[in-house]
Amino acid sequence: MFSTMVSFFNVVYFVQVIGVISLVLTLGSLNVKVAECRVASGPGNIEYPAINCRKHSAVLTDFGGVGDGKTSNTKAFQSAISKLSQYASDGGSQLVVPPGKWLTGPFNLTSHFTLFLHKDAVLLASQDESEWTQIPVLPSYGRGNDAPDRRSISLIFGTNLTDVVITGQNGTIDGQGSYWWDKLHKNELKVTRPVLIEIMYSDQIQISHLTLVNSPNWFVHPIYSSNIIIQWLTILAPVKSPNTDGIDPDSCTNVRIEDCYIVSGDDCIAVKSGLDEYGIKVGKPTQHLIIRRLKCRVASGPGNIEYPAINCRKHSAVLTDFGGVGDGKTSNTKAFQSAISKLSQYASDGGSQLVVPPGKWLTGPFNLTSHFTLFLHKDAVLLASQVESEWPQLPVLPSYGRGRDAPGGRFSSLIFGTNLTDVVITGQNGTIDGQGSYWWDKFHKNQLTLTRPYMIEIMYSDQIQISNLTLVNSPSWFVHPIYSSNIIIQGLTILAPVDSPNTDGIDPDSCTNTRIEDCFIVSGDDCISAKSGWDEYGIKFGRPTQDVIAKNVTYSAKLEGISNDPFTGICVSNVTIQVSEQKKKLQWNCTNVAGVASNVTPVSCPLLPEKGKFDCPFPNDKLPIENVQLKTCSSV
Structure with missing residues (x-):
């Protein structure tokens, strides 16, 4: 993680899955007023917002540019910018890229300059490696990210500049990164891959109103610079594209990022200050940022699925990353346990989520961790193991005093957690099947020596969400939060046979602040039973269930006393x-x-x-x- 000497105000690292971000910091130095500028375009003019307008203007075709997608325009860009640089002290200049597909290698910008892309203009980065100049590694990194030595220059590059604008009518810059990604995967890189846009040691930068796709590496990388506005960018990277960070302000001061949409193969936004000891030595922190109205996703799998949760997570993994096999036969107990153990390290770093993909996932019990989401795809089915040796034994609950099925201890729940904070169990209505018939049969035959397991039990915990799942055939109670607080249970479908023993649906037990809503329950026993322990044991424990809300209910209440x-x-x-x-x-x-x-x-x-x-x-x-x-x- 590139995090050395980061110094900024309430700005979060945006890594892995991000929801909608709305974070505003009022910093006087960033209240930049933009001008309405114009570009001549055919019969009329195109107006666009910019930090400064320009006195002089030219079109790429004036310098021999050919927009056929095949002809190299590297020399056309270089010639145009070299010519226009003479106007830096005379009101500045703008270079217009008209409609067409413009193949090009890297080119350097100049001061008091605007690069403007027409809405039908597409810049295509050359895949001819000989066109990419090699430059030294960054001083705050000390070495290349892909290879120890030098790095390829960025497609659009600038250093020691003032007043630079890269904008358009949502024209496209395509980094054609597949050439570089393939070399990375084959370990064929001798220098670090190029960034799409990099501006160094510069002041007054605007990058806006563009679509950026398929960068070889990071997309937008302002470094050692100040007074930067990045807005209205659409940034798109394909699934598993390596290190395709969206926007990485690095050792910068006064940065405003807003109204961007990012789908990235890596970080959406990463606020950097170099790498490890090299960044510390350079000693230039990133500070004074505004980030607002940002939508960010990480490309992962064939698409992204949005879901509601009390908290989103910074890190994400899939069960198959840990050896999971969804054939309905192979035990995945160790895969779940290994995954959650690994992901627990991120509890203090934005939390984590474990995704269960389509398949039938046989498993014994596993324990959750804090700041964690378990997410089930709509075609994922968790099957509870019927191998009794996979089920750990636990002591009886203190407010129950003894087991309900047998006087001794009890089996752990299939999904269990204790002393946790911020836990989400959710999905796209994926299924958890407790395969309870094994246990019901033992109950009816009086063969139980321990109390049957519950499906989901969370103890001594705070901030719990269990939602948007189908739960079937629990060995005993389905959902049992106990000695816990601030619980949301919603959108559950709970199904058990009418004659299944003690298959209560939702049993908040000695809990405070519980919200239950929009659930459908068919149960062999109680649908919802608010509990506070059992008999004298519950009285002695002295922790009532209180502050419960139930919404969207089909059947209000059933109260049954004892005959006579x-x-x-x-x-x-x-x-x-x-x-x-x-x-x-x-x-x-x-x-x-x-x-x-x-x-x-x-x-x-x-x-x-x-x-x-x-x-x-x-x-x-x-x-x-x-x-x-x-x-x-x-x-x-």
Whole structure:
């Protein structure tokens, strides 16, 4: 990671998957006013915004340029810019690239100069390596990224300049990087690959309103420079293109990046200050940045999938990177465990996500980590192992005092976590199949010596999201957050046979601030059961479940007491249950209970009659969990 001596204000490294970024820093030195400039184009003029307009103008064809996609225009660009440089002290100049495909090798810019690309202009970088001049390595890097010694000059290059604009009508610069990527993969590089645009030791730079594609290496690299505006760029790199960073301000001061869309094979934006000890020696930090209205994705797989989450992640991996095999037969327990162990190192560096791709992934239990997302593709199916030796044994829960199926301990849940912060389990409605019949059969035959595993259990944790999944055939309860807080459970489809034992859907247990919404549950037992432990053990533990919100409900409540010994003293007040359009006719089903209700919608059952306006001792203000806003993240 290129992170030496970075000194800036609240700017985040943008590596791997990024959502929509909105970060504004008010810095007086960056409140640059742009002028409306003009380019002569056929019968009329094209206006464009720029930091400065130019007094003199020329077109590439004035210098022998040929836009047929085959003829080299390297000399045309070099001649044009050399000629126009004489006007640097006389109002500056602009070079217009008209419609056409303009094959070219590298060329150097000049001061007080604008390079303008017509909307139908395409610059094609030459793949003739002899056209690419070799230059020394950067002093703050000490060596090349691809090879130890020299590097190829950038396609568009400038050093020691003032007042430079590279802009257009969204014209295209195509780095034709496949030639260089192939050489990298074959270890045939003797010098570091070129960057698409690099400006060094310069001041007052604008790069805007262009489409940049297929860079051999990084796309935009201002270095040792100041007062830089980068805006309205569309940057596109194909899947797995190596090191195709989007925008890398490097040892720069006063940088404004805004309104860009980036799909990159590597970092979208990486704020750099050289490499390791070389950057420290040069001692020029990057500082004073504005980054706003930016959409960034990393190209990974055939496309990107956006999904809502409490937090997006900086690092991403796929299960197959760790030896996963999705044939429905091979055990992937070690693959999951290895992947999460590896990704846990990023908990303090923007977090990580593990993507489960299409396939049937047989696995035993695995433990999650903090600042982590488990994402299931729509065609991914996790199959719980029926090999009992793969299931670790855990102590009984302190608020339960003993096992529910047997007096001793219990099996670990399939997906388990304890003492975590910021955990997301989500997908495109991918499936987790607990293959519970093995366990149900043992339960019915009284062959269990330990309590059956749950499907998902998170303990002693904070900030949990479980969403957009199909969960089927859990050995016991499906979703069991316990001793935890700030939990969002939404968009789950939970299915179990009617006669499957104890297959509760969602059981928040001794939890605070829980939001459950938009779920469909068919269960062999309770759909949702808010718990606080068991009998005297729960009372002794003394941690109630509180502050629960349920939305888009089809069936409000079922209250069942004990025949001839009803539950009494029940009080329900100030409750509004948001029922869906597909609501059931009977909303409250009550037997063997007694109590009162006040201000309840839908109206409660006759055994809990309305008794005027009063408050039970329950919270009635808006709960913090209602205010959580999900970000838009991206995955394979």
